[in-house]
Amino acid sequence: MDNNKHDLRELLQYIHPASLDYQEWLSVGMALKEDGYTAADWDTWSRQDTKRYHSGECFKKWDTFRGTSSPVTAGTIVQMAKDNGWLPKRNESGHELNWEDSIGSKDDLVVINKGWLEGKEVIEPEAWDPVGQLVSYLEILFEASENVGYVTESWFNEEKQKYLPTKGAWDRTAGELIQQLNKCNGDIGSVIGDYKNEAGAWIRFNPLDGKGIKNENVTDYRYALVESDDTEIEKQNAIIRELELPVACLVHSGGKSLHAIVKIEAGSYEEYRKRVDYLYNVCRKNGLKIDTQNKNPSRLSRMPGIERNGQKQFLVDTNIGKESWKEWQEWIESINDDLPDPESLTGIWDNLPELSPPLINGVLRQGHKMLIAGPSKAGKSYALIELTCAIAEGRKWFDWSCTQGKVMYVNLELDRASCLHRFKDVYQALGWQANNLDNIDIWNLRGKSVPMDKLAPKLIRRAAKKNYIAIIIDPIYKVITGDENSADQMAHFCNQFDLVCTELGCAVIYCHHHSKGSQGGKRSMDRASGSGVFSRDPDALLDLIELDLTDSLLKQEENKAVCKVCDDWLKMCNVDILAELSQDDLCSEKAMMEASKRLLKAETYQAMQIAVEAARKAVQQRTAWRIEGTLREFPKFPPVNLWFNYPVHIVDSVGSLKDVETEGEAPPWKKNFAKKKSPEARKKERNMSLETAFEACSMNGAVTVQAMAEYMGITDKSIRNRIKEHGGYWIDGSEIGKKSK
Missing domain, CATH: 1.10.10.10 (Winged helix-like DNA-binding domain superfamily/Winged helix DNA-binding domain)
Structure with a gap:
């Protein structure tokens, strides 16, 4: 047995075999065998269930467990133990997360602090009124016209050494029974039949169709039974009340348990099963070991107003806890929701908490979220790589200064080599020295990415001790969970970014694509594909939209590029440009080319011509973009215009793009009469x-x-x-x- 694993025998102390159904009991055996334990371990634990234990049965079953492609593992026992209050031991300094660990959440079904729970005494009624007990029970649980199933006849089971009920009766209505009980002068047996004092009597808590007592004969899935034979009765009483269970009738069994008839109010058998599972799960997690054999809607419970072995079966209380299932379930899920309590503004008015420092000045704070949206070919990935480098080096990104710090770039799309080359290409194109490469970590996940709700805990595990100030995820379509047009599914998806921000205290930055079609007529926050959650969720939304370049503007940019090449070559050859050319000539492609031909050696001029053609080609390959922002923490900034000069974006600092319209933005008359290209x-x-x-x-x-x-x-x-x-x-x-x- 691996010493790093939990000792399953210790965990079994938290699981009572009597609280499990047959299949759950088998699963424990399979898990023990799979993990290397013996049949004797299973047998020793099973003996605690004195009612169902049969000598030798564990060893017979053990030999039939031959393994499958999807075996029952130790995790089954671990989860059962957790459901019953077991917590794994952890060092005070914390522990390393496992692959499937849940981050930032706790069990929202635990309501009771078991260490402070005190038992509540169960008090018998002072005046014993058997008829009144049974009539009250029937009036609370049934309509007058509904058939009631009950049992007074029983037989003694030698093997189990106990009395068991027969099928009993099911052909009388609650109204008939109440009418006859009120006339019987206290002789309950004359109405429902005599019962053995040693055995007591039973009653079914859901109405029947009058044709039988099986689940299919139940006409309304109204109630479920909560019973525990393994918890002290005073503690049962306390837990049932602390949990605010919507109990219609709470009955003392005349033995060692209380029978809580809980309002389930299910519309179908399937819904009944789900609600009962939820109910039992809440009870188990709060210290009430449930007898899971009582799940069936046609199940028998103890009849009040009856005596059993000298002990009374009586109504302890009626209509306690929440009024309905819905109210109770909402209360359970809200009472431990991890939400902070409201606070008065008066107490903090003069001592407000400090704002998170900026990560990108004027755009995004540390610990917040940012989305970059744009169409394909906008260079979004390059923009994110540029941002990664800017944060690592503490330099400007586009028009904004960045705080320096460690950053993780999560690459979901490119193969490893391409991604690494892009980083070097960007550094070289920006002309930056790579002085702080130790501030950049790259997590290459192409072909290995998983949905974001699974990725988030794995990401947090790897980043927990790295002190990142930013996590950059590129692109998110690779990890989207659900339909991107569904608001609730995308809200759940975006919550994963909140989880990363909260757990790591860093910013999360990610990119998403535009919807199809022209975007020029839309607001920047409405261009991202899918649900509007994408535009409302981030603290900063930066949107890239392409500008519609005209031939004249491209010609102007080509002129600038050629002039710059000529200027660089003339200076490199030590030509006194100002002595040879006027200020106007310096801005003229024709004049600069003529001067270069005249002033440079022939072979030098030919080499320069190659550089000029490369510059012309680069201009023709440029695209132009405008960034618009929707910000939560900062004032709206003026649109920033960029050239995407592969592989980097260059801010248009001279204003060439200021008046250029976005694609699809031109008025109809311009579109209709646009000059056709040859x-x-x-x-x-x-x-x-x-x-x-x-x-x-x-x-x-x-x-x-x-x-x-x-x-x-x-x-x-x-x-x-x-x-x-x-x-x-x-x-x-x-x-x-x-x-x-």
Whole structure:
């Protein structure tokens, strides 16, 4: 037996075999055998159930447990023990979480502090009125027209050494019985039949159809029986009352138990079973060991007004606890809900708690949540990588300064090599020294991700001692649980981010895609795909939307790029530019190219021309984006315009994009009379788009038709046609490559 495991024999002390049904008892045996214990261990524990224990039965059953592909394990016994109050021992300094540990929640069904529970005495009635006892019981539980099942005849079972009931009667209504009882002058036997004093009498607590006593004969699943033979009767009384069980009648059995007839009020047998399981679970977790054989709606209970072995079966109380099942269940689930108590503003007005410090100045505080939303090809992943690097280095991200600290990047989409290369590419494109790489941890989960409600505890376990100030999850569609259009399911999903924030004290930042169709006419907070929960839940929502670039603007940017290349080469060759060119010439592509040709050596000029063409191509491949924000903690910021110059975003600090409209935002008259592109321009645009897609997909290794189609958002057939039109690429099956020049 593994010393790191729990000793199941110790855990069995918390589980009484009499409280289990037959299948649960078998499961204990199977779990013991699976974990390496002996049949004697099972037999020793089973002997506690004196009513059902049979010598040798455990050993016979043990030999039939031959194992299956999905065996019953020790976890079954551990959970049973937990249900009965056992708690695993933990060091005062805490413990390392297991894979499936639940984080940040406790058992919301435990109401009673067992250590402080005191028994409540059960008092017999001063004046014994058997008829009054039974009439009260019938009036409370039944309508006058409903059939009642009861038993007065019994037989002695030699094996169990006890009296057992017969089937009894079920063909009389409550109204008939009450009428005859009120006329019997105290002789109950003349109405219901004589009973053995040693055995007592029984009654069924749910109405029947008058045709039998089985579950299918029950006409209304109104009540359930709560009975415990293994708890002191004074303690039973105290627990039933402390739990506020909605008890219609509380009956002393004339033995060692109370019979609580609890209002279940189920609409069907299936609902009855679920509610009884819930009821029994609450009772067990609060110290009342339930006899699970009493689950059936047609079950017999002890009849009040009867004597049994000189002891009275009597009504202890009626209509106690909550008034209905619904009220009781709501109370159970709210009484231990972990919510803080309301506090008066007066006491803290002059001593308000400090706000969490900013993580991204003017946008997001530490310990809060942020969502980045945008369409495909917006570079959302690159934006998150840039943010990871900015936090690690304590530098600016777009237009905002970041607090420096440790950050975890959870990669759900890229293979490990591609992800790591992207980080290096971003550092180099930003021109930053990688001085604080020890502040960045990357958790690569492509192909291994699980739904967020399962991922959250695993993430917390790994991050618990790392002091991260941010967890960045990219992208969330890989871990969404449920229908993204369902508000309640997405609320549950987003609650997992709260759990991570609360447990780790860090910010959680994640990205999501836009819904389909044009987004220009929508508010920024309405563009994310799925339920509106995505826009309402985060403390900061940053939305990326593409700008509709005009030919003139691209030409202007191309002019700037060419001028910069010329300026760099002239300076590199020690040319005094200001002596050779005017200020206007410095801003003219034509003038700068002519001056470069004149002032540089021929071979140098030819090398510069290659750099100029690369700069032109880079401009044509640029896309432009506008970030708009919806913030909870800070004032709304003016829109920030960006160029996405693969692989990084560059803030438009000169205002070139200030007046550019977003895609789909142009008025109808502009759309209708927009200048049509020539066939040559359209072909050039398609070729450039194809080249960009090829470069992006090649980062993951071999380029495939499917990968290119997914990146460009078109069909495989369209990709093949465009490659054929371009002429610079080859296709071999589904693989694509660039032709050698």
